Amino acid sequence: MTSRKSVGEDEPTMEDDDAFVYVFDRRESDVPEVKIPTGGLFSFVEFKKRVQAALNISPSTKFIIATTDREEIRSDDTWDIIDKGDTLYVLNDLRQELCAPAQERVNYLPHYDTIVKGGMYEYYASEGQNPLPYAFAELIDNSLAATANNVGHRKIEIRLYLDDGNPRNCGIYVIDNGKGMTPRQLNNWAIYRLSKFIRKDQRGKVIVDGSIGEDSIYQPDAPRSLNSDISYFGVGGKQAVFFIGNSTRMITRPRGSQDVHELTISKEEFEMKEKNHEAIYSGFIRNRKPGDISHLPFEDEVLVKLVEEETSRDSFTMVAIQGINSDHITYLKQRLKDWTRQLAHIYHFYIHGPNGNVKPDETSGRIPSPFKNIDIQIQMYSKGQTHPKVIDLRDIDDDMQTLYVRNSASTFEFKAVVEGSMKVEGILRYHPFMYDRETYPSDMNDPRIIADPEDDHGYAISETPARGRRPIFECYWNGRLIPYTLIEDFEWCGSPKKMKTLPIECYNRISGVLWTDDKFQVSTNKLTFIDLEMKLRDKQTTYSRIINGQEKRTSIEKEFTNWIKECHEQLDKQIHFSGFQGKITRPDL
Amino acid sequence: MTSRKSVGEDEPTMEDDDAFVYVFDRRESDVPEVKIPTGGLFSFVEFKKRVQAALNISPSTKFIIATTDREEIRSDDTWDIIDKGDTLYVLNDLRQELCAPAQERVNYLPHYDTIVKGGMYEYYASEGQNPLPYAFAELIDNSLAATANNVGHRKIEIRLYLDDGNPRNCGIYVIDNGKGMTPRQLNNWAIYRLSKFIRKDQRGKVIVDGSIGEDSIYQPDAPRSLNSDISYFGVGGKQAVFFIGNSTRMITRPRGSQDVHELTISKEEFEMKEKNHEAIYSGFIRNRKPGDISHLPFEDEVLVKLVEEETSRDSFTMVAIQGINSDHITYLKQRLKDWTRQLAHIYHFYIHGPNGNVKPDETSGRIPSPFKNIDIQIQMYSKGQTHPKVIDLRDIDDDMQTLYVRNSASTFEFKAVVEGSMKVEGILRYHPFMYDRETYPSDMNDPRIIADPEDDHGYAISETPARGRRPIFECYWNGRLIPYTLIEDFEWCGSPKKMKTLPIECYNRISGVLWTDDKFQVSTNKLTFIDLEMKLRDKQTTYSRIINGQEKRTSIEKEFTNWIKECHEQLDKQIHFSGFQGKITRPDL
């Protein structure tokens, strides 16, 4: 099948019969090139004759043939260098000047490493963190977008089969019950950098605005920018799957459809196509009925089982990744608790709603928020056990956001308006001092945090303030954490330059969160904001406190100062040993 | 010319005469698809007849034609949806089950935004820094690699023409006198992700090891890893030029050649090719003699002048960027001093040699190091002035490294060995306290650094230690700075947990540099190391002090402690006002 010529916007396979080269006669003239067929040629002498004939060169005239790099072609050996479609000169002398310019056709199709290594060096480990959870996040992002308009509940499963000696049964499967993809959408999925903003609809017109057309998610007033609109650059999914493994099968059934569509891209396949001089970026989507396993080898037990499950699913998408990098396998198995906690942190507000993971008793009696419908579930399968270990991200209650939410005694909500129309929501939380210790949650995942030394009585003797060197703000974009961007503070909430009546430590007892939508830019790997901090620090940016949804007119600095003072006075329970007077030894006790 | 079919590893232009669709008869059979030509068809009815004939369907038999997304094709209007090469079904019923699978051809050529937006979101601003200097750095990297084997001096010029109302004369030109590129190398330059490691030599064999073949730079023993080997991923130059502008002309003359080769890639051209359904990744290299301006419009004054200069140049490469982003123009003009200083910092050791920019008197009498041969020059042209403002990076003496080098009173060299064979060189510098102030250089470029408040007498009253929150180490990769990776400290040189005899401030008076070669990985934009910190913190990593090139056997911790003690005792000139007793007002003065 691969011998059949591919069509459309892709490169053809090369066929010998229509091979040719372009030859410029540059002995002394400015004539256009001639296209000389090279099919059926077996020696340089034959080729030279064809050139002579094509350029009308008399048999007695001396001339040389050379590449555009001025390498002379003079024998079968040197003739071997020439590829189909190459450009050659006919010259009097190898070192003569080019009497007229010569245009040479070149092709510069991106190498397939664009896809295969796309994520490789982008998901860099920073501060010793393993970036693998962020690759999973890209797939969860896609599933959140796909399920945004679900009528019923939204389910995202990550199934890990990492425990089998048989590599065919070692894989990671991300499954959602979202809207799925039509064959055209599945095709578009594979096109690197084809973002939703430049995608064409079925009639070939560009959908200029992402908010119209089939891919639309339109939830402009979502609190905390929880709009599920987290597809942006057209690279995330591809980068992620090739960071995780080296082969991916996308299986999808669009809403309302009878059919399942399946497309595989893999490093191995790219390599094979390159070797066989086949079109690199061509492939086949398999359209079939749900549950049809006729194309799967019997040995692919896990995949067969999952495909059989299709009949019980409505619309869905399954990203099946194989060839998992072995370091990843070790990490995923050994650090299950850590990376699921990180995911719970990234999607905290999607999972728990705009107020975050408040203590259960506080919510009782409330109407469950619509966000409670998002289930993100990790299933870790072990060999020999029928039931996987299941972790629902919603059940995790020691992710950093949960700690911040639950260990705070007062909050301060505010809003920033940037350039007149871009809105940032924000919250500050006060973590009071309680009798003998700070209650500011410590980030056990951050390798920068070194445990404070303790004195003989178990009291911290360090002078590091509650949040230590940690910046105040974590930042969420369209509702999900952008992990590497942290914002230290703002002018109105940082430690004051001049001492105030308030002890300086109080300023170190606040944590904070910022939420923006996609009016602010993030890097393609969604690890950093590009312009958030700069824009927030702009002199034109205005801040105001929000109380019960209402904007207060008073200056934010004043509001904040009052709030933090109140926090200190009412919440900090401090026993302060002041004025150390020297040691008294009481041998009488 | 564009109507001619392109060849080789790229996509063809689409021609109407060989248009066809694939049709699967899926009424009840498992038969293979038929390829049905659609050339010369003007209505759906005609097409339907062809399908009937091709599938041997009798005129009385009812059937429907549908897309693989189950949209019925039943009229000229719906027929319009179909593209050449599409796959269609013949069915009994639009909603019937697929009785057998059907393979559908798809192409997923990366979108040209892969190239055009490659750098867009990668060069993200971090901490409020403008990343533009890092884009220039990618071009300087390429020029350093290209000039690595120059016999004579190595010259890299960045010429900026930003002051002309005429956009044709607004451009940035990076010119080096390196080895240039052959047409094939110029073609390879344009191929996204074609790194030197997977490039093919002229006979189509992959050059597996970067250290052999035409691109080789082999300087394994370069001190401070100053090996000029800074080409790695096959993306840097392309990302950089499209970050800076939207059109780039590469003009190059390979060493020893008569000819100049020229290739342009631009956003506009990509858009045009897309619009005209032409092959996106095809183009022409113009081969011509040096100084030949016949292809340039008369109005392109600057470019014409530069091309005319070619006759006086030997081998060279010129990267000519136009369509400069207007924010960049403002920044480049207004912040000339800042960004040139940043470049001087990035290439500090290339410009000044392994010891850095030591004070002139200290070097007098020494043999000039070979590195003194690298000239990196910025030329800023202004309208109406014949002579540009010229800045030689070597003349800059207020870049951070120069400040560190010149404001230190003692150094401590060391070496780390990671995983048995990967070597990291390092140096620590002591910046003593002098009478009334710390001499630790302050980083005026770092927006995080807030000037210390001063008391009435101009003395710093802040308690921030000398280096403040800054980490100790900056890190260089193959001799150039990787700007976003900073390493706080190591166990043996950080502030001790338990107080020692030494005042704690001393530990804040050290700056440091680490140098590695490409055994350590960096991200594709060369802004961060991937694994350096993790590997350095590994328990297996060994550190040893280097004195006069010799490795000391004593434990590094001990060596360091002795050194810093010595520094403090001999170099810190401290006047310490201790035991504040209250204010005395002397009205008598």
Ligand SMILES: Nc1ncnc2c1ncn2[C@@H]1O[C@H](COP(=O)(O)OP(=O)(O)OP(=O)(O)O)[C@@H](O)[C@H]1O
């Ligand atoms: N689980 C899914 N369900 C439905 N469609 C999906 C799913 N995953 C991906 N897609 C489709 O494939 C496209 C490409 O996904 P990919 O993650 O590679 O890029 P993106 O989401 O468009 O942009 P980004 O780079 O921001 O992730 C998506 O825009 C979406 O249309």
Ligand SMILES: Nc1ncnc2c1ncn2[C@@H]1O[C@H](COP(=O)(O)OP(=O)(O)OP(=O)(O)O)[C@@H](O)[C@H]1O
């Ligand atoms: N100034 C130059 N002189 C000669 N060759 C050059 C020059 N600039 C680029 N090239 C060639 O073009 C290739 C591609 O350059 P590009 O910067 O895009 O990627 P790279 O340098 O290979 O990898 P990286 O992504 O690390 O920069 C280089 O490897 C080199 O062979």
Ligand SMILES: [Mg+2]
């Ligand atoms: Mg995505």
Ligand SMILES: [Mg+2]
């Ligand atoms: Mg480069």
